[in-house]
Amino acid sequence: MRILPLAVLASLAAISFAQGPAAPVAAPVTMAAQPAKPTKMDFSIPLKPIKQPDLSFQMLRNRWSFLFYFSPTCPHCQHTFPIVKTMRDKYEKKGMAYAAIVTGYASPEDIKMFDADLNIDMMAFQDDTKKLGQVYGTGSVPLMLLVAPDGTFQSWNASDSTTMAAIDAAIKKGLKIK
Numbered sequence: 001m002r003i004l005p006l007a008v009l010a011s012l013a014a015i016s017f018a019q020g021p022a023a024p025v026a027a028p029v030t031m032a033a034q035p036a037k038p039t040k041m042d043f044s045i046p047l048k049p050i051k052q053p054d055l056s057f058q059m060l061r062n063r064w065s066f067l068f069y070f071s072p073t074c075p076h077c078q079h080t081f082p083i084v085k086t087m088r089d090k091y092e093k094k095g096m097a098y099a100a101i102v103t104g105y106a107s108p109e110d111i112k113m114f115d116a117d118l119n120i121d122m123m124a125f126q127d128d129t130k131k132l133g134q135v136y137g138t139g140s141v142p143l144m145l146l147v148a149p150d151g152t153f154q155s156w157n158a159s160d161s162t163t164m165a166a167i168d169a170a171i172k173k174g175l176k177i178k
Contacts, residue, residue: 038135040151041065045132047101047125050111055123057099062149064174065097066167069133069143072106072114077142080159081118084144087168088122094175099123103141104130146170 049055060067068084070077081100088098100120102111104127114120127133137143140157144167147153154170156163172178 041067041145041147041153042135043151045127045135046129047132048128050100050102050115050120050124050126052123055125057125059123060097060099060147061151063097064095064149064171065099065145065147066091066171067099067101067143067145067147069101069103069127069137069141069145071103071141072110074141076159078114078118080142080144080164081114083159083164085118085121087164087171091171091175091177094177096171096175097123099125101132102126103133104128146174148174 043058043061045057047057066084066087068081070081072078084098084100088096092098100122102114102125106126111126133143136145136155138155138157142157142159144156144159145153146155146167156167
């Protein structure tokens with residue numbers, strides 16, 4: 001930010017005062033309404049399987065699913081992925097499906113490096129059409145979505161301990177675990 005000398009500020013104020021009262025303000029411009037975010041997950045969005053060519057995003061339809069949407073070069077995503085895997089180890093046998101979804105902007109080399117470092121050992125897809133990110137994303141990663149069997153979902157962008165505890169509680173509530 002540039003700081004103006006006091007003399008310049010005084011001159012600007014004097015010029016403004018000399019010009020008299022400000023012109024009437026025009027009515028505010030109305031912005032076109034942004035399309036509302038969907039309230040249900042669209043499992044027909046085409047996602048490219050990363051490791052298993054026979055996988056389909058539609059396999060997650062009608063079941064509890066946790067989606068981890070991430071960029072392999074994002075430090076927050078790299079930090080959060082092991083936490084997601086720990087939750088997966090805790091809840092997968094209780095009925096929760098887990099999928100890692102890489103942004104459409106990631107290169108194959110970045111995905112391979114992430115996998116080599118952190119082992120993507122769950123359903124894994126790439127949003128190569130960028131459709132999922134455009135429809136459900138907020139512009140930042142990681143994005144975590146807890147999807148109910150009816151397709152409704154909750155989403156989180158933060159990966160701090162409070163958020164992860166809230167996700168854990170939401171999973172327990174959804175799966176009816178005490």
